[in-house]
Amino acid sequence: MYGGRDRHDRGNGPSRSHSKPRRHFRSLPERGWIQLLTLRIIHERPMHGYQLIDEMETRGYVQSGRFETGSIYTILSRMEKRGLLTSEQSTEGGRVRRVYSVTERGAEVLAEGLRAIIRRKAITDRLVDYYNERFASESESPNADSK
Numbered sequence: 001m002y003g004g005r006d007r008h009d010r011g012n013g014p015s016r017s018h019s020k021p022r023r024h025f026r027s028l029p030e031r032g033w034i035q036l037l038t039l040r041i042i043h044e045r046p047m048h049g050y051q052l053i054d055e056m057e058t059r060g061y062v063q064s065g066r067f068e069t070g071s072i073y074t075i076l077s078r079m080e081k082r083g084l085l086t087s088e089q090s091t092e093g094g095r096v097r098r099v100y101s102v103t104e105r106g107a108e109v110l111a112e113g114l115r116a117i118i119r120r121k122a123i124t125d126r127l128v129d130y131y132n133e134r135f136a137s138e139s140e141s142p143n144a145d146s147k
Contacts (some may be wrong), residue, residue, distance in 0.1 A: 039110040
């Protein structure tokens with residue numbers, strides 16, 4: 001039971017007003033960002049899914065343990081079906097692995113995504129300035145070290 005209802009009940013039972021507030025902003029990228037980050041990393045060099053997970057975690061793009069190997073391969077497979085990636089089987093240490101590379105279309109999507117980020121950077125910078133002016137003390141400011 002949750003909020004007075006069985007989890008299978010889709011009726012007009014009690015609302016979930018007493019439940020925890022939803023987090024709308026996350027500290028690490030999710031969903032649409034994952035595709036862009038995947039293209040960005042694989043654009044540097046072809047790699048298999050486990051390497052991609054390791055790279056994302058090492059660079060701090062995702063939290064450690066965020067992806068299971070099967071999940072990342074599902075994402076890679078979808079991106080390959082969309083023509084953003086291509087793959088080849090490779091034998092590494094006696095294991096057969098699927099190694100992914102960025103296609104020309106994938107490189108175009110990556111460039112387009114990066115251009116969109118650049119266009120939004122000025123807006124983000126203004127929001128950070130507003131936050132620093134209105135809400136953050138000097139010690140809390142994300143940019144306190146750069147001042």
